[in-house]
Amino acid sequence: MAQQKSGHVTLLDIARACGFSVSTVSIVLSEAPLSQNVAASTREQIRTMARQLGYHPDAFARSLRRRHSQTIGVLAYDLTDPYCIPIVRGIQAGLHPTNYLPLLMDAQIQRRLFDSYLKMILERRAEGVIVIASWIFEETNLLADIEKNHVPIIIVGRDLTSRRISSVFVDNEAGGSMAMRHLCELGHRRIAVIRGPEELFDSKPRWTGVRKAATEAGIRIDPRLVFQLPNSVDPFSSFEGGLHCAKQMLASGRSFTAVLAFDDLTALGVVRGLSEVGLRVPEDCSVLGFDDVLPATVSTPAITTIRQPLKEMGLQAVEWALKALEKREQGVDLNPQSHKAVPELVVRKSSSRPPERKSQMR
Amino acid sequence: MAQQKSGHVTLLDIARACGFSVSTVSIVLSEAPLSQNVAASTREQIRTMARQLGYHPDAFARSLRRRHSQTIGVLAYDLTDPYCIPIVRGIQAGLHPTNYLPLLMDAQIQRRLFDSYLKMILERRAEGVIVIASWIFEETNLLADIEKNHVPIIIVGRDLTSRRISSVFVDNEAGGSMAMRHLCELGHRRIAVIRGPEELFDSKPRWTGVRKAATEAGIRIDPRLVFQLPNSVDPFSSFEGGLHCAKQMLASGRSFTAVLAFDDLTALGVVRGLSEVGLRVPEDCSVLGFDDVLPATVSTPAITTIRQPLKEMGLQAVEWALKALEKREQGVDLNPQSHKAVPELVVRKSSSRPPERKSQMR
DNA sequence: TGTTGACATTCAAACGTTTGAATATTAGAA
DNA sequence: TTCTAATATTCAAACGTTTGAATGTCAACA
Numbered sequence A, B: 001m002a003q004q005k006s007g008h009v010t011l012l013d014i015a016r017a018c019g020f021s022v023s024t025v026s027i028v029l030s031e032a033p034l035s036q037n038v039a040a041s042t043r044e045q046i047r048t049m050a051r052q053l054g055y056h057p058d059a060f061a062r063s064l065r066r067r068h069s070q071t072i073g074v075l076a077y078d079l080t081d082p083y084c085i086p087i088v089r090g091i092q093a094g095l096h097p098t099n100y101l102p103l104l105m106d107a108q109i110q111r112r113l114f115d116s117y118l119k120m121i122l123e124r125r126a127e128g129v130i131v132i133a134s135w136i137f138e139e140t141n142l143l144a145d146i147e148k149n150h151v152p153i154i155i156v157g158r159d160l161t162s163r164r165i166s167s168v169f170v171d172n173e174a175g176g177s178m179a180m181r182h183l184c185e186l187g188h189r190r191i192a193v194i195r196g197p198e199e200l201f202d203s204k205p206r207w208t209g210v211r212k213a214a215t216e217a218g219i220r221i222d223p224r225l226v227f228q229l230p231n232s233v234d235p236f237s238s239f240e241g242g243l244h245c246a247k248q249m250l251a252s253g254r255s256f257t258a259v260l261a262f263d264d265l266t267a268l269g270v271v272r273g274l275s276e277v278g279l280r281v282p283e284d285c286s287v288l289g290f291d292d293v294l295p296a297t298v299s300t301p302a303i304t305t306i307r308q309p310l311k312e313m314g315l316q317a318v319e320w321a322l323k324a325l326e327k328r329e330q331g332v333d334l335n336p337q338s339h340k341a342v343p344e345l346v347v348r349k350s351s352s353r354p355p356e357r358k359s360q361m362r
Numbered sequence C: 001t002g003t004t005g006a007c008a009t010t011c012a013a014a015c016g017t018t019t020g021a022a023t024a025t026t027a028g029a030a
Numbered sequence D: 001t002t003c004t005a006a007t008a009t010t011c012a013a014a015c016g017t018t019t020g021a022a023t024g025t026c027a028a029c030a
Helices: A013-016 A024-029 A033-037 A040-053 A057-065 A084-095 A109-121 A143-149 A172-186 A203-215 A233-252 A263-274 A294-298 A310-329 B011-018 B023-029 B033-037 B040-053 B061-065 B086-097 B110-123 B141-148 B170-188 B203-216 B235-252 B264-276 B294-298 B310-329
Strands: A071-076 A101-106 A128-132 A155-156 A167-169 A193-195 A227-228 A256-259 A286-291 A302-305 A339-342 A344-347 B071-076 B102-104 B129-132 B153-156 B164-168 B191-195 B226-228 B258-260 B286-288 B305-307 B338-341 B344-345
Touching: A013 A024, A013 A040, A024 A033, A024 A040, A033 A128, A057 B061, A057 B110, A071 A084, A071 A109, A084 A101, A084 A128, A084 A310, A101 A109, A101 B102, A109 A143, A128 A310, A155 A310, A167 A172, A167 A310, A172 A203, A172 A256, A172 A286, A172 A302, A172 A344, A193 A203, A193 A233, A227 A233, A233 A263, A233 B294, A256 A263, A263 A286, A263 A294, A263 B294, A294 B235, A294 B264, A294 B294, A302 B235, A310 A339, A344 B129, B011 B023, B011 B040, B023 B033, B023 B040, B023 B110, B071 B086, B071 B110, B086 B310, B110 B141, B129 B310, B153 B310, B164 B170, B164 B310, B170 B203, B170 B258, B170 B286, B170 B305, B170 B344, B191 B203, B191 B235, B226 B235, B235 B264, B258 B264, B264 B286, B264 B294, B310 B338
Parallel strands: A071 A101, A071 A128, A128 A155, A155 A167, A167 A339, A193 A227, A193 A256, A256 A286, A286 A302, B071 B102, B071 B129, B129 B153, B153 B164, B164 B338, B191 B226, B191 B258, B258 B286
Antiparallel strands: A302 A344, B305 B344
């Protein structure tokens, strides 16, 4: 009845319905400072009418006028990956006490989608962007556009300070060392290692850390027990990669008492591979993961892993984004920062001392 | 330089920069029909200038003027739950060929957040809303507002046709029957059942299906082997619930050769509980899950489960949402519809024939 | 010469808000 | 009585687009 053609209730509808001007209604409903001057009776009248009609302010009109969207764009490379979720949670948690809202997008590991969502984030005038990408994320030309439009951008999951982008990522080297040290301390000497895919940012430093710790412990890593995941991209593939590597390991005829896997899903793949030939984890062979995602916790045995403080990393990203906005308000451009989060060894059931009889591994 | 105070490049910037009017620029950049009449040289000039300045149209202004947001709100009860993700994927897949964009929100199983995000979806003038909620989702008063503003709403994960809301959900009864039938066919007779939490929509019909199949197979379910998950809410708790039930089962002294768990995470909890007393799955005891989420696939043994066609359910929801929009365009209000998706038995490694010697279970 | 119509471009209003400035009303003070 | 000040409300412009209608130019036709 009082509806506009658009189907949505507007200030004008309310104004007409209770005989005040649009301005007054706006002042009351948006709780502008001037609303103190509005008669209490008027306020009440307007508010009840708004409730009655089911009024909700039009975010488009409001943002247009106020020149603020109160939005932070969050672009995840793949929500399917359990790695992303805790980061998103951290971002949500960080944003919650402010009145910024996350605009969450899932690129599904597709460059095309990544670009089109980034464009959308720009069009929606997000005031900042947080990109979750442990994964390849080369120069999109949109990146330049983001800069031209003065939108602060933070990346979590890899170091892009070289491109002058604030970055939050885990200290992979330290993590790799922790993992190797844990196995050494348990008494393992023949340790198979599954390295991450070539093109993944985390792979190299993690491997460096592993080697350092091995050297420090006086252990030689048999190059024939070093494997590498293929350059694939979706989370499930790293499970299959682990499974495949385990088979190769077993086929190689070399003996080993532990496997240091690139991440948790790889570790789960290894567990599967070992179990298929009747080997038990950890009695016959220890398996270590990295990340600490849900599947590592709920599988049996629970996977010993290097935990990334994902939620905290999300929080950190938000903190910087907000600070950048604040500074921008004052006309200052913030220099890109970087934060190396410290990982943590989580000992669970997939690691133990090596089996007594070495012959057990053929 | 040519920047407005807002920091964003606008049509006016481009117009000034190349000496045409805002209208012409708009017509060219938005590829309006009139742009055929614009001189090719002009078009080129405007386009390159836009690219150079990094122009992106302001979605707020555009939507305001066009009276279309090209957006579908998607409100998930908890992205942490692996159950949600494939549904979201389905929704994305369904939306992709259209030019609607999903506006994805994660309520984190908190009523307050649920409400505030729903409000946000309304304010952003989403043209339709899809709610993912297997979980409690009682009358929000916002629901009434959604109706007042003529926004079509679809729920996936439970049946709310009684409240005149289109619903997509799995045929829980059929699924429950499938699970039980599978165990019976393998030869199990003493089967423990873990029912879902009281307040969860899926719980009752699933249990009905289980009992029906048992009756048909001439099997009596020992009430002392029936357990129930507590009314909790986060996905991890169902793992713990399963673990706890397994302990109770074992403590009860009753013998059983299979456990039919409410969902996959519960099943994984049961596996853990059994393994803690040295029982192996499936050699000593079979375990069945429900849903088919990632952790069920990557754990060892892989969990035999009843698969919900989650992605398809998401697709279905989108299809209806779009149809409702189409109809609304013509002024027709669509009647709420409902779709019971048919589940599917996925046989993996956690189920097998019961062990020969019954004494094995004490 | 005037009319027609195709082509190229611009005008101006509108979308739903917000907000600085303006107006109107009342009460109290000078 | 007029002036000031507080209270209560409205005007009107602006945010960045889009778009129906208007304008202007030019060539071709009658």
